[in-house]
Amino acid sequence: MIDGMGQPTEIIVYDDPAALAEAAARAIAECAADAVEAHGRFMVALAGGITPRATYERLARSPLCERMPWAHTWVFFGDERGVPPDHPDSNYRMANDALLSKVPIPAKQIARIRGEADDPEAAAVEYGRSLSEVFKTKRGELPRFDLVLLGMGVDGHTGSLFPGSPVLKEVFRPVAAVHAGAASIPQRFTFTFPVINAAARVMFLVAGAEKAKVLKTVLNEPTSGLPAALVHPVQGRLTWLLDRAAAALIKVAK
Secondary structure, eight states, X not given: OBOTTSOBEEEEEESSHHHHHHHHHHHHHHHHHHHXXXXXXXXXXXXXXXXXXXXXXXXXXXXXXXXXXXXXXXXXXXXXXXXXXXXXXXXXXXHHHHTGGGSOOOGGGBOOOOTTOSOHHHHHHHHHHHHHHHHTOOTTOOOOOSEEEEOOOTTSOBTTBOTTOGGGGOOSOSEEEEEOTTSSSOEEEEEOHHHHTTSSEEEEEEOSGGGHHHHHHHHHOTTSOOGGGGOOOTTSEEEEEEETXXXXXXXXXX
């Protein structure tokens, strides 16, 4: 499949969520090894959600745990809820419980968003500054992640980029504080599209029959305006890893 920017889109369907998670974990390990070989470190942005959690749990177990170059891995978060790091709905807490606390990654190489901050806008700016410091980007340059992991909601949102949000049109800020009125926790933080689309690879993990209808729209109608349909790595690779239930309404080349 060719996306709206003329770039090839890879779609791979697995029998069930467990097989999807296993394949995603292997893909992350391979991406990490390639990145370290190419430029000495692996820069990854994690996603929240049920499917990513299962993936992280597999990465934390043998044999993939031993294959990961943890000493050369830097972890960021593509989005976060406006909650403290020990809150049940914190993306950081989920990733820490499932993966980060179980592997030998240096603590200084894990950059969480301060969801508990009293000033969300300041916290977003602070996180954007941390990107610049780690990637050593100059003013106006975008960080180039080796891998950005994303999920997708039943409304087509990805990260904390929701339909109709003014942040969908953001072209300058790498990280934004957003208010999602329909969400259980309205205060959110998210990477903006310039950062996502600057990545070397973006990988969606999508499972469940409830995602089938919106997935069909996202993949078949690139001008739908749904946030997930606006992900087009400019000079990168876009991959959708799906379970069979989520892919039920689309045609995938054999």
